[in-house]
Amino acid sequence: MLKDLITPENANVFVGKLGDILEKAIDKPLGYAINWGRIWSLWPVHIETACCSVEFGAASSPRYDVERFGIIEAFGSLRQCDLVVVQGTITRKMAPRLRLVYDQMPEPKYVIAMGACAITGGLYFDSYNVLPGIDGVIPVDVYVPGCPPRPETLIQGCILLQEKIKRMKARKFV
Amino acid sequence: MTTEIMPGLALQKVDERIMTLNVGPQHPGSGHMRIVVQIDGDYIVACDPDPGYVHRGEEKMAEYRNYITNIPHLERPVIHDSCNVLYPYVLGAEELLGIEVPERAKYIRVIASELNRCIYIMYWLAIYGIFLGHSTMFMWPAGDREFLIDLMEKMSGARVTHAHFVPGGVRNDLPPNFEDVCLRQVNYFEKRIKEYAAVFYDNPILISRTQDTGVLSKQDAIRLGTTGSVLRASGVDYDLRVKEPYDVYDELDIHTNVMKEGDAYARSRIPWLDMMESCNIIRQALQKMPKSGSVRTKLKPNPKTKIPATVYKRVESGRGSLGCYIVSDGKTEPYRLKLSVPSFRNLIALPYLLKGEKLGNMPSVYWSLNYWPVEADR
Amino acid sequence: MSTETQPPDVTPKEKPTPAKKPEEKPVDLPAFEKGLSDKITEKFGDKIEVAFVKEDRVRINVGRENVHEVAEFIRDELNFDHVESVSGVDFPKDKEIEVVYHIGSYTDSSLSRQILVLATRAQREDNPIPGKDATILPTLRNIFYSVEFHEREIFEMFGVFFEGHPDNRRLLLPEDWADLPPLRKDFDSRGR
Numbered sequence: 001m002l003k004d005l006i007t008p009e010n011a012n013v014f015v016g017k018l019g020d021i022l023e024k025a026i027d028k029p030l031g032y033a034i035n036w037g038r039i040w041s042l043w044p045v046h047i048e049t050a051c052c053s054v055e056f057g058a059a060s061s062p063r064y065d066v067e068r069f070g071i072i073e074a075f076g077s078l079r080q081c082d083l084v085v086v087q088g089t090i091t092r093k094m095a096p097r098l099r100l101v102y103d104q105m106p107e108p109k110y111v112i113a114m115g116a117c118a119i120t121g122g123l124y125f126d127s128y129n130v131l132p133g134i135d136g137v138i139p140v141d142v143y144v145p146g147c148p149p150r151p152e153t154l155i156q157g158c159i160l161l162q163e164k165i166k167r168m169k170a171r172k173f174v
Numbered sequence: 175m176t177t178e179i180m181p182g183l184a185l186q187k188v189d190e191r192i193m194t195l196n197v198g199p200q201h202p203g204s205g206h207m208r209i210v211v212q213i214d215g216d217y218i219v220a221c222d223p224d225p226g227y228v229h230r231g232e233e234k235m236a237e238y239r240n241y242i243t244n245i246p247h248l249e250r251p252v253i254h255d256s257c258n259v260l261y262p263y264v265l266g267a268e269e270l271l272g273i274e275v276p277e278r279a280k281y282i283r284v285i286a287s288e289l290n291r292c293i294y295i296m297y298w299l300a301i302y303g304i305f306l307g308h309s310t311m312f313m314w315p316a317g318d319r320e321f322l323i324d325l326m327e328k329m330s331g332a333r334v335t336h337a338h339f340v341p342g343g344v345r346n347d348l349p350p351n352f353e354d355v356c357l358r359q360v361n362y363f364e365k366r367i368k369e370y371a372a373v374f375y376d377n378p379i380l381i382s383r384t385q386d387t388g389v390l391s392k393q394d395a396i397r398l399g400t401t402g403s404v405l406r407a408s409g410v411d412y413d414l415r416v417k418e419p420y421d422v423y424d425e426l427d428i429h430t431n432v433m434k435e436g437d438a439y440a441r442s443r444i445p446w447l448d449m450m451e452s453c454n455i456i457r458q459a460l461q462k463m464p465k466s467g468s469v470r471t472k473l474k475p476n477p478k479t480k481i482p483a484t485v486y487k488r489v490e491s492g493r494g495s496l497g498c499y500i501v502s503d504g505k506t507e508p509y510r511l512k513l514s515v516p517s518f519r520n521l522i523a524l525p526y527l528l529k530g531e532k533l534g535n536m537p538s539v540y541w542s543l544n545y546w547p548v549e550a551d552r
Numbered sequence: 553m554s555t556e557t558q559p560p561d562v563t564p565k566e567k568p569t570p571a572k573k574p575e576e577k578p579v580d581l582p583a584f585e586k587g588l589s590d591k592i593t594e595k596f597g598d599k600i601e602v603a604f605v606k607e608d609r610v611r612i613n614v615g616r617e618n619v620h621e622v623a624e625f626i627r628d629e630l631n632f633d634h635v636e637s638v639s640g641v642d643f644p645k646d647k648e649i650e651v652v653y654h655i656g657s658y659t660d661s662s663l664s665r666q667i668l669v670l671a672t673r674a675q676r677e678d679n680p681i682p683g684k685d686a687t688i689l690p691t692l693r694n695i696f697y698s699v700e701f702h703e704r705e706i707f708e709m710f711g712v713f714f715e716g717h718p719d720n721r722r723l724l725l726p727e728d729w730a731d732l733p734p735l736r737k738d739f740d741s742r743g744r
Contacts, residue, residue, distance in 0.1 A: 054334060057300065088228075091226075092726045101200050124231070127741060128741040226723060486609060512637065
């Protein structure tokens, strides 16, 4: 009986409908699983741009342990990392290098702009060597304000990024 | 033959033996700067430091702000040692504006300066641990410095970048029970840092990596104009708190730590000994401090220096002697402000020391120069 | 609760300032520093000008032709051995750029507090081409090795070319900087 239903004309419709059913059954749980894996192992690239790096280092310290969220500053190359934390002021000399680093990272990648200087230029907005914010160079996901932001604020920013990733489509990158 | 792809990024024809490597800003062992090394096999032949990635134009910005609004951006070269970066500026501004500082404010400034010195040295030791691959040495100092950061937070309200020093004294008085809490924390802190000997300084791996590498002789240290712990590790007994005391350092009893070897091990050990000395200084200052009194000499809103004058003041910070040269022409803004930072002065030792070293020794020599890249760029 | 001092611009004459010192010169000038400045004056006479003699600071203004000799004398006879900092100051009204060396001593224990301030002036051009115009000063690198990076920084920030320096290159500014040298007074950094 199935053979009478599937004729050469409506085979592709049948396959399409089967695909729809499979998508609805598997895609959401699969996407949820993939995003869950991405959230709990965000590895930042080892690039320190300016003075906020001190508070980033303090966030990795035993008191404000950010490693419990999976954010370990991996010592390896940036090809294994998926998070760029832009810490502080971006100067005209550093901006091309930051763009290079961002381009060399594999997808999926996320950017946190940390500190007032990375968001709008901050205290140094009228200096000759400072870019007014990083979002003209690389696309930013989460902005963490502060000068420098307390480590708790940075951790809250990371949690916001986790919430954002949970809502992202995982299948695009798979 | 060199072709430029973009400014600063060039393709170069590779020589037969010598290879040019870029230990760039994105590197676990480089900090915020780039070092271009030319290596022959495993040995470094030449080295060219490339600072300037955090050059924010502090000196130019200082010419557009008056003496009080200059404080926030001038303390950001080293955000966790901010009191010591502001100290020579504040001393110079006081001399130009001709104001006297109350006694209690001087003691508070000394205590804040010593706390900041310890906070800076702990972070420097933590990063030294990362560079050498010793992650316990990152965790222990980074965790223990939080005790002192708590003290600074009680005193000034901020964890780092306190903006607590103003020309005329300190912004606010100490909170009510500060002396007891400070004494307790400092005693515990001193007990903790003595334990670092077991995990770091007596560690045979550290000793084999840093002993006899990057040796800086006494004549060279003087000739190159190095300062701070680099100088004291090469046998020169020079500490500005003893030689040219400012504020109340002439009433305190300070012992200078000097080591003769001049290698990277000595340079990594001297700041640790300095921290224990700082604990002594804090205890003495807490004892001798006047129990009450004003802490600030108020200024008029836009203070002007009346006479064209120049002043050069220097202070011993966590890295060495920091100087501030102010040229004023009688207006509310300084005409020229120059910060002479110890990291920039110690940078000249880097190409000098790295010649002939193995590439693997580069992080241990480079960071042992007590170098903070953000400060060197100002 | 803070004490109110007299505001500075009400009674400027009563402040202890260098301007008042010439009246009290015979009594108040610090002796050791005066000895230093006397030694330099007696060797060089009127080629130099002693700007001030304060506690721990002696300032000497020299023309650019003689700065090399004076620096050699300071190193050999007076035992100063390193340069702490080199700063440039731009005076567009006088059409000059002043370069100030702060020289200190580690070896001589009587000089451990002293800083000798040596200042020279270079001619200033309105349209600078750094390296190829008349803003030139002799380098002090072969006398004091520690000025190497400091002079490079002054070259890029002010456009002062140091003749004899082996390596007059960019240090802190980006490689593609094509604007005026930033620390000059006609470079207004706001809104650029």
